[in-house]
Amino acid sequence: MSKAVRLRYAGVVNFAAGIVRLIVSLGFVVIVTRRLSVEEFGLWAIILALVNYPIMPASFWSYWCSRFVARGIPRSLGTGIVITLSYLPLALLVYGLAAYAMYVFVTGWGLSTMLVFGFLLVIIIIFRNVFSGISRAYAPEVFGYGSLVYEFLRLPLAFLFVVLLYLRLDGALLTMAIAHLMALLVVVLLLRKRGLRWDGVDFGLAKRWFKGFSIPLIGIVSNLILNSDRVLLAGLSGSEVPVAYMSAGYSLRNPIVYGRATASGLYARMLRGGSAGDVEEITRLYFAVTLFMFATILCLAYPLMSLLNPVYRDAYWIVLMTGLFAFIQGVVGIFGPVVSGREEVDLKPDVTIVDFIKSRLFKWSSTAIVMYVASLVIGTVLLIAFLPFNNVVLLASAYPIGWLVGWCVFLPRFYRLAKSVVDFRFPWRDISPFIVAGLCSALCYFLLGSYTIVVESFWRDMPILLTHVVIAGIAYFAVSYALSPWLRGFLKAAKRFVLAEVLHVGGVE
Numbered sequence: 001m002s003k004a005v006r007l008r009y010a011g012v013v014n015f016a017a018g019i020v021r022l023i024v025s026l027g028f029v030v031i032v033t034r035r036l037s038v039e040e041f042g043l044w045a046i047i048l049a050l051v052n053y054p055i056m057p058a059s060f061w062s063y064w065c066s067r068f069v070a071r072g073i074p075r076s077l078g079t080g081i082v083i084t085l086s087y088l089p090l091a092l093l094v095y096g097l098a099a100y101a102m103y104v105f106v107t108g109w110g111l112s113t114m115l116v117f118g119f120l121l122v123i124i125i126i127f128r129n130v131f132s133g134i135s136r137a138y139a140p141e142v143f144g145y146g147s148l149v150y151e152f153l154r155l156p157l158a159f160l161f162v163v164l165l166y167l168r169l170d171g172a173l174l175t176m177a178i179a180h181l182m183a184l185l186v187v188v189l190l191l192r193k194r195g196l197r198w199d200g201v202d203f204g205l206a207k208r209w210f211k212g213f214s215i216p217l218i219g220i221v222s223n224l225i226l227n228s229d230r231v232l233l234a235g236l237s238g239s240e241v242p243v244a245y246m247s248a249g250y251s252l253r254n255p256i257v258y259g260r261a262t263a264s265g266l267y268a269r270m271l272r273g274g275s276a277g278d279v280e281e282i283t284r285l286y287f288a289v290t291l292f293m294f295a296t297i298l299c300l301a302y303p304l305m306s307l308l309n310p311v312y313r314d315a316y317w318i319v320l321m322t323g324l325f326a327f328i329q330g331v332v333g334i335f336g337p338v339v340s341g342r343e344e345v346d347l348k349p350d351v352t353i354v355d356f357i358k359s360r361l362f363k364w365s366s367t368a369i370v371m372y373v374a375s376l377v378i379g380t381v382l383l384i385a386f387l388p389f390n391n392v393v394l395l396a397s398a399y400p401i402g403w404l405v406g407w408c409v410f411l412p413r414f415y416r417l418a419k420s421v422v423d424f425r426f427p428w429r430d431i432s433p434f435i436v437a438g439l440c441s442a443l444c445y446f447l448l449g450s451y452t453i454v455v456e457s458f459w460r461d462m463p464i465l466l467t468h469v470v471i472a473g474i475a476y477f478a479v480s481y482a483l484s485p486w487l488r489g490f491l492k493a494a495k496r497f498v499l500a501e502v503l504h505v506g507g508v509e
Contacts, residue, residue, distance in 0.1 A: 024151040029251045030458065031158045032172050033308040040169045042240025043110050045247035047173065049230040050098050050114070051121045054091035055129060056223050058084060059216040062130045064209040070137035070271050075202035077134070079209075082201050084130055088123065095122050106234050110169075117173035124177060128184040134196070135187055140265045142190045150183035212356045218365035225372040229379060229399035236383055237395050245396035249318030252304050253326040255297060259290030260333040270341020276424035282334055283424075284486055287431045290330060291438040292476040296469060297323040299445040303453040303465055310456055315393045321400040328407040335418035339364045342421045360421060367413055375399075375406030433483035440479045441472040448472075 033041055065080030099114040128146075135142040157178055161171030234243050262285040269278050297304070301319035305312045343361045356362060379402025386394045418424075445451060450468040455461040480487050 024155045025251075025254055027155045028158050028175075029308060031155075031162055033248060033251075033312070034458070035162050036168055036172065038241055038244045038311065041247065042234070042242075042244035043107060043113070044169055044172055045230055045243050046102060046107070046234055046240060047099075047114055047118055047121075048176075049227050050095060050102065051118055051125065052227045053098055053224065054094040054122055055126045056220045057091070058087065058126050058130060059220050059223075060213055061206065061209050062133050063216040063219065064212060065130070066133040066137040067271065068205065068209075069134050069196070070268065073205070075200045076205060077196060078198050078201045079203070079205045080130060080134075081198075083206060084126060088126065091122055091126060092119055095119065102231075102234070106238065107240055113170060113173070117170070117177065120177045121173070121180070124180045124184060128180055128187070131184060131187045131191065135191060137268050137271060138196065139191065139194050140268050142187055142194070144261070145190055146183040146187040149186045150179045153179040153182055215356055215359070215361045215365055218362070218369050222365065222369045222372050225369070225376050228376060229403075232376075232380060233383065233395065233399060236380070237387070242392050242395040245312060245315045245392055246318060246399065248305065248308050248312045249315055249322050249396065249400065251308070252297060252301070252319045253322040255293040256290060256323055256326040256330060259286055259293060260330045262286045262289060263334045263337060266334065267337035267341045270337055274338075274341060274422070276422050279334065279338055279418075279422055279424040280427045284427055284430045285490075286330060286334060287434050288480065288484075288487060288490075290327065291434045292441055292473060294323065294327050295438040295442045295476075296445075296472065299442050299451055300453075300465070300469075302451055303455055306453075307455040307458075307462065307465070310454065313454065315396055318393075318397050318400050321397070321404045325400070325404040325407045328411055332407070332411065332414045335414050336364065338418040338422050338424075360417065364414075364417055367410065367417065371406045371410040374409075375402040378402035378405055430484065430486045433480055433487070436483060437476045437479035441476040444468075444472040444475050 032044065036044065061080055061083045065076055068076035069080075095118050096115060099118055100111065103109075103111040103114065132143050132146065135146070154175055157175040158172065161167045161174050165171060167174065230243050230247065233246060234240055263282045266274070266278060266282050298320060301323070302313060302316040305314075305316045305319060339360050343359055376399070379399035382401055383395060383398035386398055445468065448468050448471065450465065450472075453461060453465050453468075455465060481491075
């Protein structure tokens with residue numbers, strides 16, 4: 001049954017979506033950061049942070065809904081949709097109150113923008129998250145297709161609304177709403193094409209899901225903490241400006257974050273059994289595609305911040321910290337599906353709350369929440385300590401430092417939890433060629449002097465920076481190909497797949 005999920009295929013499709021997302025999101029972020037004032041960009045980041053809060057409780061049922069749909073349990077889909085529709089009015093009320101509080105105590109402007117576009121985003125994203133969760137467990141590549149649609153639309157829509165129509169902040173938010181809506185429609189249609197249908201409502205299932213509230217509750221609280229840094233930074237500093245600087249730094253970690261898409265098929269595979277070999281294969285794939293991006297972000301932090309907007313370039317060291325903890329997050333993102341996918345406590349017909357609390361799902365989630373709390377406390381203490389200096393870059397770096405410390409300290413704990421479920425080995429021998437290749441690409445950047453480039457004029461300076469990235473990328477691929485037998489075998493298998501299943505030439509093993 002585990003073979004029903006094509007592990008490499010799902011990972012490659014979703015990573016390809018991530019690469020497209022990387023290219024498009026870079027263009028989108030450049031348009032937003034260069035066309036919006038620092039205050040507008042700060043409000044944009046605050047709105048997106050506030051939208052997350054009322055969406056989080058949907059995990060109470062969407063978490064179990066996706067698992068039950070993947071396992072073919074009748075009426076799981078309909079039950080999840082009905083619960084989501086019932087919750088929507090409360091979600092909008094929560095967002096409205098949060099937006100008004102932010103308007104009164106922090107910004108003093110932009111209330112109509114926060115309400116109109118915030119309500120729109122809450123409605124669309126909550127349903128997109130539910131169906132995306134189902135697609136990850138049911139047909140992982142569908143999530144990638146939805147992401148491709150979302151990213152393909154963002155750049156042209158941003159150019160239309162922000163640049164041509166000069167709608168500024170409203171245009172940026174409208175772009176996101178339309179792109180999310182189209183991605184939702186594509187995911188729904190593709191899931192339907194793959195046989196997923198409305199099959200009624202079973203409130204017995206709903207009762208069963210809410211019995212397991214302790215597992216998604218910890219995830220909800222974790223996400224609440226994880227998304228609180230922007231709100232806390234705005235509230236404690238009394239300004240949206242430090243939020244803009246921190247968000248600019250966060251946006252540049254995306255190339256590393258998208259590398260986690262290589263593990264997109266692992267959860268679905270583990271729900272159907274899975275093995276140590278699957279974990280090791282995804283680990284190789286993650287390091288192969290991510291180490292070059294990791295080296296690039298660290299080496300080009302200064303020019304990349306100037307690419308967004310020269311005003312942010314002095315905050316380049318925020319990129320260094322966010323790049324480091326994003327890479328560690330990606331490694332933990334391989335371990336998470338192992339623990340959650342292999343746990344079967346929710347399949348017990350007479351499952352109790354105590355059963356859930358004793359499960360590995362609870363252990364994983366509780367470890368995550370302890371780490372998030374510790375990281376947020378460290379960041380808050382640093383922020384309070386930095387306040388007297390009245391330095392916007394220093395204020396914006398407080399929470400990134402906290403996250404980096406937290407991920408480094410708790411990484412071994414996450415590894416041991418995953419290892420207790422599936423006895424896999426960490427494939428250091430297969431990864432070492434990519435580490436060497438990453439060092440070679442970093443050496444290219446050093447010899448070329450790439451780290452000194454300042455992108456004052458986009459069309460004049462960006463091609464130079466891009467040329468340096470291409471040269472370093474060629475060096476990374478050449479060294480990886482020469483040193484890694486695994487990569488050579490992977491590319492040969494990919495070639496056979498394209499010839500047999502895409503071009504319909506010859507056969508495939």
